[in-house]
Amino acid sequence: MWMIARGGKLLIKRTRGVNCVPGGLVPHGRVFYSVLVGDELNLKRLPNSLVTKAESYSKELTLLEESLSRGETFDEDKQIRYSRVSAVTDTLGHYRSILGNIRELNGMMATDPALKSEAEAELRELIPRFNGYAERLLGELLPPPAFSGKPCLMELRPGVGGVEAMNFTQDLTNMYINYAHKKRWKYHILSQQSNESGSGLIAAVLSIDEPGSYDRLRFESGVHRVQRVPDTETKGRTHTSTAAVVVLPQMGEESAKEVDAYERTFKPGEIRVDVKRASGKGGQHVNTTDSAVRLTHIPSGIVVSMQDERSQQKNRTKAFTLLRSRLAEKERSEKEARERAARREQVTTTNRSDKIRTYNYPQNRLTDHRCGFTLHDIPGVLSGERLDEVINAMTQFNTAEQAKRLLNDDS
Numbered sequence: 001m002w003m004i005a006r007g008g009k010l011l012i013k014r015t016r017g018v019n020c021v022p023g024g025l026v027p028h029g030r031v032f033y034s035v036l037v038g039d040e041l042n043l044k045r046l047p048n049s050l051v052t053k054a055e056s057y058s059k060e061l062t063l064l065e066e067s068l069s070r071g072e073t074f075d076e077d078k079q080i081r082y083s084r085v086s087a088v089t090d091t092l093g094h095y096r097s098i099l100g101n102i103r104e105l106n107g108m109m110a111t112d113p114a115l116k117s118e119a120e121a122e123l124r125e126l127i128p129r130f131n132g133y134a135e136r137l138l139g140e141l142l143p144p145p146a147f148s149g150k151p152c153l154m155e156l157r158p159g160v161g162g163v164e165a166m167n168f169t170q171d172l173t174n175m176y177i178n179y180a181h182k183k184r185w186k187y188h189i190l191s192q193q194s195n196e197s198g199s200g201l202i203a204a205v206l207s208i209d210e211p212g213s214y215d216r217l218r219f220e221s222g223v224h225r226v227q228r229v230p231d232t233e234t235k236g237r238t239h240t241s242t243a244a245v246v247v248l249p250q251m252g253e254e255s256a257k258e259v260d261a262y263e264r265t266f267k268p269g270e271i272r273v274d275v276k277r278a279s280g281k282g283g284q285h286v287n288t289t290d291s292a293v294r295l296t297h298i299p300s301g302i303v304v305s306m307q308d309e310r311s312q313q314k315n316r317t318k319a320f321t322l323l324r325s326r327l328a329e330k331e332r333s334e335k336e337a338r339e340r341a342a343r344r345e346q347v348t349t350t351n352r353s354d355k356i357r358t359y360n361y362p363q364n365r366l367t368d369h370r371c372g373f374t375l376h377d378i379p380g381v382l383s384g385e386r387l388d389e390v391i392n393a394m395t396q397f398n399t400a401e402q403a404k405r406l407l408n409d410d411s
Helices: 048-069 076-111 113-141 163-183 213-220 256-264 312-343 378-382 387-410
Strands: 002-006 009-013 019-021 024-026 033-037 041-045 152-158 187-194 201-208 222-228 239-249 271-276 292-297 302-306 355-360 365-368 373-375
Touching: 041 113, 048 076, 048 113, 048 387, 076 113, 113 387, 152 163, 152 213, 152 312, 163 187, 163 201, 163 222, 163 239, 163 378, 187 312, 213 239, 213 387, 239 312, 292 312, 302 312, 355 378, 365 378, 365 387, 373 387, 378 387
Parallel strands: 222 355
Antiparallel strands: 002 009, 019 024, 033 041, 152 201, 152 239, 187 201, 222 239, 271 292, 292 302, 355 365, 365 373
């Protein structure tokens, strides 16, 4: 919902899934209380239960600082906790300070009309700052997602639609490469299999090596749908195709010695390693050496194949890297599923069972079906320039959903 004072009237418009205010998206539900100052200023306040929760962090910080003053040493977990508690306490201090100033200005306007214009000018400066600290405090109170600080691997595969689906897979791969360029993130193509009989990609694995990129891109997981007229269409009909994107936390690239050590952590018979001759277009090492590697994790049924490198050992290293990421993602997904079942409620997530986004070329429209966000600029998104807007909308929607669960847990 957004609110704008126009000609002395308050206009209200509701959008599906999220509430919007001038300058950006705001989580919906009972996450924020909205208080209009005058007719056009929107003040966002956290519910009292969340403020109380933040105050408990201040008490915990005092105890931790007393431990430090006694000369006690912190282990890594305690250091991480200290850092988080300090951040929440600092943000809460700014939140309270600015809120106090806003209340004083409101009181001034009520008691002394002569100061109204001056107070309103100060309010217009203070309220955006207050809203920023409110959103930051909300984000810091939410539990961080698993693997949030990790780099990521992105697997892309065509779905229904034949060659057009392969072309769309190529477009999405280029979009994420463009996005990495825009962010100045290091990346490399871990594996790529082109369509030998035409254009497009059969499969691609993109490694985004920037720490924290998994947290930023994790909501890209799912089925992406495209509606457009293919180049090969002679009658101008619009076709619908899909591509699947899987975002995995990158658990690290191992050296040959580390791969051997990691392999030994599995129980006997848990992993089957098959080698074969690489297939594909001709070359000196294709179909002449057993360089292709296929790993099968028997308990989970996960299969990883790698043949991009000429060396069997290098393919083996890459395969184990991908296997580790897939197993970590599987464990994370299963944990989330158990938590959802325990809460006995259906929560919008990035499960890959249904389409998450549609790219409609005739209307130049991109729609994220999870949060209802729509943007009319497909070229801008595919170039990477406006992908942040789509990611931000889904991130804020997810923050709102998490905050509602946090409120329910505390109530």
